[in-house]
Amino acid sequence: MKTRSRLILERRFRQWANGKLRAVLSAAALLGLALSSSSADALVIDGSLCSYGGSGGPNVDIYINGSFVENRSFDPATNIVNLAGTYTAGDTTLTILGQADGFNPIAFVDKGTGVSVLVVTDLFIMSQFTTGPAKLKMVVDSANALPSFCPGGSHTFVGTADGAGSSTDSAISMTAGVFISDRETDIVVNKIPGDDTTSPSMNFGPLRADGFFSDSVAEDSACGTRGIDEGGFSFSNFDCTFTLTSTIEFTFANSGDIIYSAGSFKTAALEDAVENLPPGVTGTSVVLGSTGVPFTRFVAAVLTQRAWDTFEVGALFKLGALSDGIDPVNEPFRLRVGAFTGNLPKNSFVAKTIFGRKIYVFDGIIDDGSATGSRFKAVIAPLFGNQFSLVAAGHGAHLVNATTLIDLVLGSDNGGGRAKVFPK
DSSP: OOOHHHHHHHHHHHHHHTTOHHHHHHHHHHTTOOOOOOOOOOOOOOTTSSBOOOOSOOEEEEEETTEEEEEEEOBTTTTBEEOOEEEEETTEEEEEOOGGGTOOOEEEEEOSSSEEEEEEEEEEEEEEOSSSOEEEEEEEEOTTOSOBOBOOEEEEEEEEEEEEESSTTOEEEEEEEEEETTTTEEEEEOSSTTOSSOOOSEEEOSOOTTOEEEEEEEEEEEESBOOEEETTEEEOOBOBOEEEEEEEEEEESSTTOEEEEEEEEEEEEESSOGGGSOTTOOHHHHHHHHHOEEOSEEEEEEEEETTTTEEEEEEEEEOOTTOOOOOGGGSOEEEEETTEEEEEOTTOSEEEEETTEEEEEEEEEEBOSSSSOEEEEEEEEEOSTTEEEEEEEEEOOOOOSSEEEEEEEETTEEEEEEEEEEEO
């Protein structure tokens, strides 16, 4: 059942599609705007803290129904693993769409900014099998690609995941793991205080009615030691060295089911010791400033005029529990709708006050990958309980099916999922 707020949003959104921008702004006020937001900019850590002896990229082992199928290694020219392809075991065939279909499924290691991140992103997975359920597992290892000899002490480790499935019967799990060399031990990043072994870190399934899934976990763990002066004796530092791992498992209940990770699966680590951070700054906030925080809720609908290839989006999203808020004026923005991907740098949105409530508006040219960009309009409105609305209009999404995929990134917060497409 649609809520009154959702009905108001859709009605006003249709009015905006006819050129009545003021109606959309009124809709933002009617939806109960109340929440102010703060900056979510990441703290930049000195990248020279660690010895960057690492090289290459990650390693990915792929399993279907528990059987090893293939190893994918990084391209030496880019240090990126291409995950596109068809994988088969027995009567099960799972296909990860690639660039020919508008996707870029890759695994890579992002390093050198004070936070090391192992990323698996843009997975659109199609299933075909006779006997179910079918399971695809990826074991992703940062291998020797990461820096070494980071300062000893407590280090923050984080795992994040977000995406959508076509069936509520689908299930997804992720285990964010770290091998800490000096302790010669593997730890699992999870939500259980004092527990470094229970997996998975995050478990989704059965999926919600809208198919959307997202979560994030963070914990501090000892890695190396810090210098200690005690009893007239000085004990030297022991540096922190670590390897990141992500174990991601997808379960398809029905042949033909699709799972899409519009965002990413990420395992990340703070390279500096928590003890070295400025007062009031947490390792979790620094790492999440780099990895992003998935939304905990994302629902959307899309209108399209196919003859002119235009689209209008109405979306409601709720920030994740670990988010420190959004600041649309001072953060970059990216929206993906079908074949359309548009990027706005920070300072693109303008804050306006309507009926005493603040909203954020952009009306201009957006970078859509073309030589000239394209005309684009968007309004972001704070609602209640860390929830926001987005209404946006543009063209070039090529919406020909009954549903499409939407991905939204706003500063360090992100998420997306399937949305119904309504022709005008």
